[in-house]
Structures are given as structure tokens and as C-alpha cells.
Amino acid sequence: MTARFALILFCLLPCLSTLAKDKPNIVFILADDMSYDSVAANNPASGPLQTPHIDKLVSQGMNFTDAHSGSAVCTPTRYGLLTGRYAWRTRLKRSVLWNWAPPLIEKERLTVAEMLQQQGYATGMVGKWHLGLDWYDKNGKIANDQLKITDASFRKGDAAKRVQETEQNIDFSQAITGGPTDNGFDSYFGVDVPNFPPYIWIANDRLQGLPTASKPKSMFGSAGPMLPGWKLEDILPTLGRKSVEWIHTQSKKDKPFFLYLSLTSPHTPIAPSKTFQGKSGVSHYADFVMETDWVVGQVLEALEQSGTADNTLVIFSCDNGTSAKANFKQLEQHGVDLHHHFKGHKAQIHEGGHRVPFIVRWPGKTQAGSHCDQTICLNDFMATTASLLDVTLPDNAAEDSTNILPLITGQQSSLPQRPLVINHDIQGKFAIRKGPWKLTGNKLFHLKNDPKETSDVAKQHPELVSELKKTLVRYQQQGHSRH
The missing domain is CATH 3.30.1120.10 (Arylsulfatase, C-terminal domain)
Known part of the structure; x- marks a missing residue:
């Protein structure tokens, strides 16, 4: 390095630091199977099911009352959130990905995480992936490429046979590809799907150990390999702790960050930790919702403690409506009505299947305690983020994403020219x-x-x-x- 170049770089460093701090950090928290009416601030009939931390977020930011997941089930919604494109444009025309499914996100497709990487962001993901992975055999060849999109362990005949053969051929000591770190995330910690094998943590592209045990029949989920001692009750608090640690680590670096926290709750397995079991006085499901809210609170507290809250755009939403596994009748018997506004539930085309909470807090940009009743979709995240950073997206990216930044900042109360929003259910x-x-x-x-x-x-x-x-x-x- 020449002395002249070193001097120029030294002079530029403060400018680069200022530019980095001008870009807001972004935290997107996605709960799993939690409808609009699951947030107490949205539902006067929530009774003893309370969500104080999410409610606080509502009071501090903008509450969208007509927000929708792209689908009434999780895999397609997650695809749309990260790519800005409806998943029914892919080979997944209905339902979700099942056991050992290959990646759904195409290798050439731009994701929001990749776009943010290109803009100098540190990108991290914690939680549930459920968008497919490439698993390898002992010879280094892909072990699950023969699976069809509809193959699942619970099906009969050749479909179940292909799944079983795939599982038997996987070498779990091999690296995994097609996951978060191949789609724009610098780091990843989580599980593929909490009710699918392998029952084990994944860090970046490696399993954290070897799943040498078999999931006991008494444990919720599909049969398959498991890390000895695996406990479902540990998943949610661990995701919260890892998110908090990641935020504190990134806050010490001179770089804006993007955290995608994809919670496994309150999706089945309904497994609140011991601290929250019985806390609602209603049911384990209600306990699990309250623990989900607590994890949101932990993340918000980490932003405050790390000094990054004032320059962080926080979004809380969900991948689809409440699952019937919540046991609506039992909840109603305890004064909790999760059908107060809308009928239906996860998987259905009724509003209860895809009308979700969407809450945005951005200090100095969103008006505290405000609301917006415009129809939006989780797909809109990518175009909105691009607009925030003045990025022009290519024509072959974010084909179904609309910039809602003017709504978030209050510059506009409506987007009269926006494309119509489409929803999709489990049957297509x-x-x-x-x-x-x-x-x-x-x-x-x-x-x-x-x-x-x-x-x-x-x-x-x-x-x-x-x-x-x-x-x-x-x-x-x-x-x-x-x-």
C-alpha cells in the first residue's frame, strides 16, 4: 500500500463510518402460525392471552390492519418474504415442502438478504428455514435430488419409499447447501423445521453434532434421526438467546445489520419451556404464544441495551394464520376468541388463514401509535427495503413486491396504483x-x-x-x- 493510498483511505474511513450509520439496521421477526387476532392489541376478545411486548411495539410504531401472508401455509410465505415473488410461480403449486426436500429458492434468484449484503449489511438468520436443503451422501453426491415436490413420509407407496431411502443415504457429517448461507446470510443458527428430522441444531452449513438417536414416538413430529437428548422445549428460548447474542455482537461493529428471526412458535410442536408452562392459565398453546411474545421482548431489549434501537427498523409479522391445533373451542372456554375479527385458520383461503399482524417500528420515521388500513403483503418487504436504500431491482427479481415505504413513513396514506394482492391456500x-x-x-x-x-x-x-x-x-x- 502506498503512503498516498493509505492517506486517502484514512481520510475516507470517517466518511464510510458515517455512511454505514446512516443506513438503518433491519430486524424482521416472523412468528409461525399466529393470526391477526393473536395479538392482544388487535383483539379486545383475547382475554387472558396477553402479548405485552408486541403490544408495546404497536404503541411505538405503525400497525397495519390489512396485512397478508402470501400463502395460508409457511413454505410459500417464506419464499415470498425473502424473494418478493409468489411461490406458486415455482414448482410448489400447493402445500409445503416435506421431509428432506431440496431447495425451493432457485440458485440464480436474488433474495433480500443478498441485496442487503451487496449494500454493505451484515446479514444473520436465526430460526426456522423450511425452504429446502441439499443433503449429501458419503460420496459427496446430493442424496435428496430424486425426491418429488409432493413426497412425504406420511404418504403411501413410492413417495414414502423415496423419503425413507433418502434419509438412509444421508451422511450427516457432510456440509449442507442451498440453505441460508447460500441465499445471502452471513451466518445462520436454527432448525430446518421443528417437527421434521433431523432433530438437531444447524449452524451455518453444518449440523451441530450427529443425530445418532431416533425420535421417540412420544415426541411430536415425523419419525427420524435426532441428536441424543434433544428437547423441543429448548428450541424457542435458544432462538431468543442466539438472536440477542447476535445483536450485541453486531452492535460493536461499524456495519449496518439485518437480522431475520424466523420463530418456530406457536407452530406445533406446542412446546413452551418450563418457565412458561401454565403461565396463561388457559392452555399450553396460550402459554406458547406468551413465550413467543417474551422472545420478541428479549430482542427489543437487546436493541435498547446495545444502543441500536434508535437506528433500527423493526418489523413483526407472521407466516400465516393460527393453526387449528390451537384448539379454538378450548380457548373460547377460557375467554379467548381468536376468531373475533375473521373466520378460518391456517391453510384456508378465509381471512383467518392469511390475515396477519404487521407492525413496524422505526424511530423518527414511523409515527408512534399510528395505523394503516391499506392492503399489503409480506412479499412487499423486498421492494420496500430496496427503496429504503435507493436500490434499483433488476426486472427478474421481486416480481410480486410493492414498495410500501411511503406508508411506513406516513408520506402517503394509501397507494392507489399498487397491484392487487393475491392469496393462496394449502390446496392451491x-x-x-x-x-x-x-x-x-x-x-x-x-x-x-x-x-x-x-x-x-x-x-x-x-x-x-x-x-x-x-x-x-x-x-x-x-x-x-x-x-
């Missing part, structure tokens, strides 16, 4: 939204007047039905929904 059924109108198949509902979708008004509005059907087909055929 579509719904499309235009203002208060929702078309599902041949049924039309006015959600402002009829949020629980009880009255089909399609016959009264044939022209609108025709328009929405044509728009859905156009979006499907043209390969994108953005203008």
Missing part, C-alpha cells in the same frame, strides 16, 4: 383483493361490511367479478404482478 386455491373486495373462486365478499365472509355478493357485481378474474389470470400469465 386463489383469492384476489381490490380495496374491500375479495374474490375467491366465484365468490365475492365485501370485507369492510362482511369481514367474516358470510355473504357472497358475486351476483350483484358481475362486472367486478369478471374484472378480478381477468386480473388474476393476467398476473399468472405475465410472470409478475408489479406495474
